[in-house]
Amino acid sequence: AREKPEATIVALPARDDVQIPVEEQLVVEFCSR
Secondary structure, three states: OOOOHHHHHHHHHOOOHHHHHHHHHHHHHHOHH
């Protein structure tokens, strides 16, 4: 039972993974303007 929550935590995006898409969104919004 403990393996399931651990797998979920690992599946969640890490801070480094989150920063990449956020930067991409900012670039897209900037280019759109």
